[in-house]
Amino acid sequence: MKICITGGGTGGHLMVAEALVEAVVNDGDEAIFIGSNKGQDQKYFGEHSEFSHVYFLETTGVVNQRGLGKIKALYKVFKAFLEARKILKEHKIEATYSVGGFSAAAASFATLSLFKPLFIHEQNAKTGRLNGLLKPFAKRFISGYEKDSKIQGYPVKEVFVKTARVRTELNTIIFLGGSHGARAINDLALSVAWKLKKQGIKIIHQAGESDLQRVEEEYKKLGIDDVELYGFTKELPTLIEKADMAVSRAGASTLWELSTNGCPAFYIPYPYAAGDHQYYNAKFIVDNDLGWCEREGEELQSKLLHAIKESALATKSEKLLEYNQKNVATTMITEVRDLLNA
Numbered sequence: 001m002k003i004c005i006t007g008g009g010t011g012g013h014l015m016v017a018e019a020l021v022e023a024v025v026n027d028g029d030e031a032i033f034i035g036s037n038k039g040q041d042q043k044y045f046g047e048h049s050e051f052s053h054v055y056f057l058e059t060t061g062v063v064n065q066r067g068l069g070k071i072k073a074l075y076k077v078f079k080a081f082l083e084a085r086k087i088l089k090e091h092k093i094e095a096t097y098s099v100g101g102f103s104a105a106a107a108s109f110a111t112l113s114l115f116k117p118l119f120i121h122e123q124n125a126k127t128g129r130l131n132g133l134l135k136p137f138a139k140r141f142i143s144g145y146e147k148d149s150k151i152q153g154y155p156v157k158e159v160f161v162k163t164a165r166v167r168t169e170l171n172t173i174i175f176l177g178g179s180h181g182a183r184a185i186n187d188l189a190l191s192v193a194w195k196l197k198k199q200g201i202k203i204i205h206q207a208g209e210s211d212l213q214r215v216e217e218e219y220k221k222l223g224i225d226d227v228e229l230y231g232f233t234k235e236l237p238t239l240i241e242k243a244d245m246a247v248s249r250a251g252a253s254t255l256w257e258l259s260t261n262g263c264p265a266f267y268i269p270y271p272y273a274a275g276d277h278q279y280y281n282a283k284f285i286v287d288n289d290l291g292w293c294e295r296e297g298e299e300l301q302s303k304l305l306h307a308i309k310e311s312a313l314a315t316k317s318e319k320l321l322e323y324n325q326k327n328v329a330t331t332m333i334t335e336v337r338d339l340l341n342a
């Protein structure tokens, strides 16, 4: 089987692409990647990846543009669509899996124009614009948040399943801002750092590249020198495994990676996410008493300290491990293979 995986822009989409290619290659099949030269696609797959070939076409987001900008963006997508058609034909691609985001447009439309099956994975609790547009034409639409989705759960990388463990006590806490980092989470971490230190809790902190220097200086000013601090790191699976609790944005991939690993989290959704999707991503966590979710704003510090005090970590961690579906990426890829062989 030879498939194309397309989409990206940010880490949340790209991590799903990574989980899917892992499942393709594990079964001895081949996948190519078609993404964009904008966003983080090249950073993830430009140098090393399990794809046999990677392509970064010249595209930009269309929905955020206005007037002439929108026309220019559409023209770029059209040119990229023609390129994607050529690539798909050249590699004799049998099906495409889209992980959404603006980088998915060209190859998704090209796939449909060649009458090949298109599969879509929607990461969030609110469907993205492009995914919504393509859904009626897709062979399958998979989402961990839709009750009628044929496959339930979320395709995280195998490492999060392999290293999953029940958390029993809080020795280490990890602060996560998503692929770009989050200033609100950075400020919260700085504001509670001394209180955590006094309780003997070790801090791991992924601050994002753009705020890293400021955060580093602030820790220095506070006189705290034992924080494991990162901008962006490829070591996140190991760091999550070490942590007993997380404070995190509710980006879908991070949320499901933490959950799969059994790490209870205090979520602070990004308030400007389209359709407030981060809040809805985390809603089931609160509804099922698997963790916490609080809006950005005042009293965050006391709410976090209260959650830490009352944490009931073991119960939450055990419930998370029971809740999660395993081998989701493999099941998704097996379905493609079965449909192609039918």
Ligand SMILES: CC(=O)N[C@H]1[C@@H](OP(=O)(O)OP(=O)(O)OC[C@H]2O[C@@H](n3ccc(=O)[nH]c3=O)[C@H](O)[C@@H]2O)O[C@H](CO)[C@@H](O)[C@@H]1O
Residues within 6 Å of the ligand: 010, 011, 012, 013, 015, 123, 124, 177, 178, 179, 180, 206, 230, 231, 232, 233, 234, 235, 236, 237, 249, 250, 251, 252, 253, 254, 255, 257, 270, 273, 274, 277, 278, 281
């Ligand atoms: C602001 C915004 O709209 N963000 C969206 C974006 O988030 P974002 O790209 O931040 O996505 P997620 O939090 O879902 O995923 C980040 C991914 O990057 C990895 N990682 C992160 C930091 C790091 O240092 N190293 C690393 O490897 C994480 O393990 C995770 O796999 O896409 C997600 C998936 O569509 C959405 O749910 C988010 O709402």
